[in-house]
Amino acid sequence: MNGSIFKIQSYSTKDGPGIRSTVFAIGCNLRCKWCSNPELIEPGQKILYHADKCVKCGSCVKCANLDERAAACFHDAYERIGMTLSAEELASKLLRDKVFYEQSGGGVTFSGGEPALQSDFFIETAMLLKKESIHVALDTAGNISWNLLAPLVETIDLALYDIKAFDNAIHESFTGVGNTCILENARLIAAMKKPMIIRLILVPGVNDMEEELDRRLTFVRDLGSAVKRIDFIKYHRLGEGKYHRLGLQYPLRDTPNCSDDFASYAVCKARSLGLTASIGG
Numbered sequence: 001m002n003g004s005i006f007k008i009q010s011y012s013t014k015d016g017p018g019i020r021s022t023v024f025a026i027g028c029n030l031r032c033k034w035c036s037n038p039e040l041i042e043p044g045q046k047i048l049y050h051a052d053k054c055v056k057c058g059s060c061v062k063c064a065n066l067d068e069r070a071a072a073c074f075h076d077a078y079e080r081i082g083m084t085l086s087a088e089e090l091a092s093k094l095l096r097d098k099v100f101y102e103q104s105g106g107g108v109t110f111s112g113g114e115p116a117l118q119s120d121f122f123i124e125t126a127m128l129l130k131k132e133s134i135h136v137a138l139d140t141a142g143n144i145s146w147n148l149l150a151p152l153v154e155t156i157d158l159a160l161y162d163i164k165a166f167d168n169a170i171h172e173s174f175t176g177v178g179n180t181c182i183l184e185n186a187r188l189i190a191a192m193k194k195p196m197i198i199r200l201i202l203v204p205g206v207n208d209m210e211e212e213l214d215r216r217l218t219f220v221r222d223l224g225s226a227v228k229r230i231d232f233i234k235y236h237r238l239g240e241g242k243y244h245r246l247g248l249q250y251p252l253r254d255t256p257n258c259s260d261d262f263a264s265y266a267v268c269k270a271r272s273l274g275l276t277a278s279i280g281g
Contacts (some may be wrong), residue, residue, distance in 0.1 A: 001076060001086065001120055001121050001124045001182055002085065002086050002107070003025065003042060003084070003085060003086075003087065003090065003091070003118045003122065003125070004025065004026040004027065004044070004082060004083075004084055004253065005023055005024060005026060005082070005083060006024040006025070006026050006037075006039065006081060006082055006083075006113070007024055007026055007083075008021055008022070008023055008024075008090075008093060008094065008159070009021065009022040009024065010097055011097075011100070011130070012109070014135065014161065014254070014280065015109035015111060015136075015156075016106070016109050016137040016158055017104075017105055017106060017107075017135070017196070018101065018105035018106025018109065018135075019097075019100045019101065019104040019108065019145040020101070020106045020107055020108060020109050020113050020137070020176060020269065021094050021097055021108050021109070022043035022108075022109045022111050022139075023090065023094070023108065023109070023110050023115070023125075024037070024038050024040060024111055024112055024113060025040070025082035025083045025110065025111065025112035025113040025114065025115040025117070025118055026043060026081075026082050026112070026113050026146065027040070027041075027042070027043040027045060027113050027114060027116060027117045027118070028041045028112055028113045028114040028140055028141075028142055029042060029117060029143055029144070029177070029179075029252060030114070030143055030164075030175045030176060031175060031176035031250065032174065032175045032176075033124050033174050033206075033251035033252050034073060034174070034201065034203050034206075034252055034255070035239065035252075036124040036236070036238060036239030037112075037113070037239060037242070038239065038243055038244060038246060038248060039081045040113040040240050041105070041113070041136060043082060043111070044082065045080060045082035045083075045092075047069075047070050047078050047079065047080055047081065048078070048079040048081060048242065048245040048246060049077060049078055049079075049245050049247075050076070050078070050079060051053070051245075052078070053075050053076055053077040053126055054073075054075065054077040055075055056076075057074070057075070057266070059072045059073060059074060059141050059258055060073055060078075061090070062272070065082035072237070073150065076251065079245075082254040083221075083267060087121055087124035087125040087128060090125050091129055092133070094108050094125075095129070095132060095261060097132070098132060098176075099132065099138055101134055101135065104138045105135075107129075107134050107135030107136055107137065107157070108129055108134055108135070108137070108141055109136075109137040109160070110122050110125075110126075110136070110137070110138050110139065110156075110261075111139040111160075111214070114140065114141060114144070114150055115140065115152075116137060116138070116140050116142075116144045116149050117139050117144065117228040119144075119148045119151065119152045122127055122138070122152055123151055123152050123155050126152075126155040126156055127155060130155070134267075135158070135280075136155070136156045136157050136158075137156060137157060137158040137159070137160055138152060138153065138156045138158070138159050138160065139199075139216040140159065140160070140161060140162070141161075141162045141164070141182060142162070142181070142182040142186060142189075143177060144186060145181075146184075146185060147279075149175070149185055150188070153189055153192065153277070154192070155193045155195055156194075158194075158195050158196070158197065159189050159194055159195070159196045159197070159233060160196075160197050160231075161186055161189065161196050161197070161198050161280055162199045162200075162201070162247050163179075163182065163183070163198060163199070163200055163216055163219070163220070164179070164182075164201060164207065165179065165187065165206075165207045165212060165216070166179070166183075166212060166215040166219055167207075167215070168180065168218075168256070170206065170207060170212065171203050174203075174206055174207075178213065180212060183219065185199075186219075186223060187223065187228065188225040190224055190227065191226075192226075193225075193226055194226060194227060195221070195228050196226050196227050196228065197227075197228055197229050197230075197231055198220050198223075198229075198230045198231070198233070199230075199231045199233055200216055200217075200220075200230060200232050200233065201231065201232075201234075202235055202255050202258045202266060203233055203235040203252075203258065204233055204235065204254075204256050204257075204258055204259075204262075205253055205254065205255060206226055206235075207257070212247065213266060213269065214269070217230075217269060217273055217275065218273070219268055220270075220275065221273045221274065221275055227275070228276065229275075229276045229277065229278065230276065230277040230278075231271050231277075231278055231279075231280060232263050232266050232267060232270075232277065232278070232279050232280075234258035234259075234260075234263050234279065234280075235255070235257060235258045236257045236258070236259065237250075237252075237253075237255075239256060240253070260279075261270065263279045264279070267279060
């Protein structure tokens, strides 16, 4: 079983408890306009162009395509994105940091992109990690049929679940799809009593309206005891440069970053409903 991944980020403290290795899967079936990892949306390998590293040496002028340019460039102006690994190869790389997981109460997190699109691959990887008693988390937006998602959720220890918007029209307008499946899958995971951390992104002018925030928080509260915490994610524009390097236009170029004050307000609202909440995650 082979999978397509971007990279393994070691020593992460943002994707679950303890020190973790986060595996970024390539491929996503949402098109969030605020996405900070656009290089992970479409399947397959890609090449980013870093104009600031180009010295105009001319070594790539006669190249027929980007692959040839990447091979010819001596200044790393062209960056290859993506690799194909077997489950055994990925598990082997992740187990190199086993001592850090054990000492910190950490583990491995499958993120992306949308790792559930490669459900069988990550199930196999998770099973190899579980044989070594490694804690495994899944970061998912849940936009996938339950018959594919359920076996993966059963294999992992913790679900990091993204809810972009509660209003279906808002969700469809800014992610390209409705959220009926996503909300239903959240209920099904909660019914399994699988521990969940709900991640709520705050995007000014998109999903930060009072009614929208209230409806998301009420929905999360109603999921019950499976939810251990809400992590509010502040929208930022740090990924804008990646769009330019991919030759794409940034969709929310006029949208300001989420303020610290509003994120703190959202935390207070969540706590007023009896929910544990933090900023970041």
